[in-house]
Each structure stands twice: as structure tokens, then as C-alpha cells.
Amino acid sequence: QGQLVQSGVEVKKPGASVTVSCKASGYTFTNYGVSWVRQAPGQGLEWMGWISAYNGDTKYGQKFQGRVTMTTDRSTSTAYMDLKSLMSDDTAVYYCARGPGEGGPTGRYDYWGQGTLVTVSS
Amino acid sequence: SYELIQPPSVSVSPGQTATITCSGDALPNQYAYWYQQKPGQVPLLLISKDTERSSGIPERFTGSSSGTTVTLTISGAQPEDEADYYCQSADISNYVVFGGGTKLTVL
Numbered sequence: 001q002g003q004l005v006q007s008g009v010e011v012k013k014p015g016a017s018v019t020v021s022c023k024a025s026g027y028t029f030t031n032y033g034v035s036w037v038r039q040a041p042g043q044g045l046e047w048m049g050w051i052s053a054y055n056g057d058t059k060y061g062q063k064f065q066g067r068v069t070m071t072t073d074r075s076t077s078t079a080y081m082d083l084k085s086l087m088s089d090d091t092a093v094y095y096c097a098r099g100p101g102e103g104g105p106t107g108r109y110d111y112w113g114q115g116t117l118v119t120v121s122s
Numbered sequence: 123s124y125e126l127i128q129p130p131s132v133s134v135s136p137g138q139t140a141t142i143t144c145s146g147d148a149l150p151n152q153y154a155y156w157y158q159q160k161p162g163q164v165p166l167l168l169i170s171k172d173t174e175r176s177s178g179i180p181e182r183f184t185g186s187s188s189g190t191t192v193t194l195t196i197s198g199a200q201p202e203d204e205a206d207y208y209c210q211s212a213d214i215s216n217y218v219v220f221g222g223g224t225k226l227t228v229l
Contacts, residue, residue, distance in 0.1 A: 044206075045210075046220065114164060
């Protein structure tokens, strides 16, 4: 059974950057990709972008282009999401989810990390 | 930007059939996926590619598609089915989009 374990709670000031990690286990990391999805308090799910752990291809949501960077470390089966220039409305729970390995982010997300709360406050 | 439209809320009595719709112009050309999210929990994949039920998901959950609308049907809804439900699909450029979510109340 696949599992994704994310890094812990983050508290950041406006203008700062945050990095969230997502360590995969129980499946062949490079056969899949990882999408990042966030959920603001009391709100719905918002897709941020996707990275292929197979070949490093990325596709970022238009809202986040220029502000987000997604990477993977195949040696440790870990995906990373960097978000810069944080604002208060970036306060949310950030999830990683296992998705398609190549060809783009459209497909099922069958394993999800536990979520990482990122709070942006002065 | 592309949107998937879901009703904000649906309410049924236990044992009744709950129907949750998701509408979007690209749905005739893009598969839809359905997730259940209970309070404090991570999303759970219910349905893939419009109609394929995930392993371990009760048979009362079914997905269907017709034109620009996909539908999640819960036949004989149970109190434990109370949750938020989200559809997921993509626009014509393959940017993933989630619907706004539907809160299902069973009482």
C-alpha cells in the first residue's frame, strides 16, 4: 500500500517562502507523479500543480506560475513544493497526492499525504 | 478560467438516494473523478474515469456521465456518508480543476 508522509506545520511571515516535503513509500516512486493540492480553512480543494517523478516534467496552475516550484529527489522518493512571496490568503492545508507518472496531471489521485498546515501571519 | 459547478449542498434522509452533479464544458472530453472528504480527514478517491469505483468503496456509490454533466449517485445513503464531495477533471489544456464541493447531509 502506498503512503505519503508530509513535513510538519509551518508558520511564516508575509513575503517569506515555504517548502513542504512529501516522502513516498510502498510503491515505485518513479512510476508516478505528485500533485499538490491546497485547502484554505473552510474552503474547497485547489490544484496547484504536478510533477512527474519519472522525468521531472512539471505543470503548474496558472494562478501559481512564477511563485511555485516543484521538485523531486528520486534517491529518497521525496517530492518538494516551494511557494514564495507568501500572503495571508496562502494560509491553508497543503496536500501532496500520487498522480499520473507522465503525460500530464490529468488522472486519478489515489494516495494523499496527511496534509501540512501553513499559516501566513505577521 | 475553467470551472466545475457543483451544488453547495444536498440533503437526504437515511436510505434515500443522493445525487450530486458536476457540470463543465470540457467534461465530454475529459474524465471526471470523485472524492469524499470527511471533517479533519484527507480526500478519499471514490470514482475514476467517470464510472470506475475504487477498491473497497461500497457499491452504493456509482458514477455516471452525460454530456457536460457527471453525476455521483449514492443509493441508500447512510449516516456515515455525510461528508463533502468533490469532482475533479481538467480543462482543454489539461490543467486540473476541482469542483467547489458539495456538502451532503444525511438526516
